[in-house]
Amino acid sequence: MKIEAKSLVALLWEFDTEQKCIDHFTEVRWPDGVQCLRCDSSRVYKRSDGQFRCGDCRYTFSVRKGTVFDLNPTGFLF
């Protein structure tokens, strides 16, 4: 998917569920697989609530952590 060809707003309108957003941003942020934000381990597991948990340092984080979306408490959707 080419993001740069679309405005962010147009892109967001395509995501009708929070889960689709999470999946997409996970792919964009970690194209080679999710890595722990604290220890860079690739032994990261996805939890049922959509958050990630590091198998090494047990750090729990979301794909939004440290991004602009981290500031929006309502999630990705408006």
Ligand SMILES: [Zn+2]
């Ligand atoms: Zn870790």
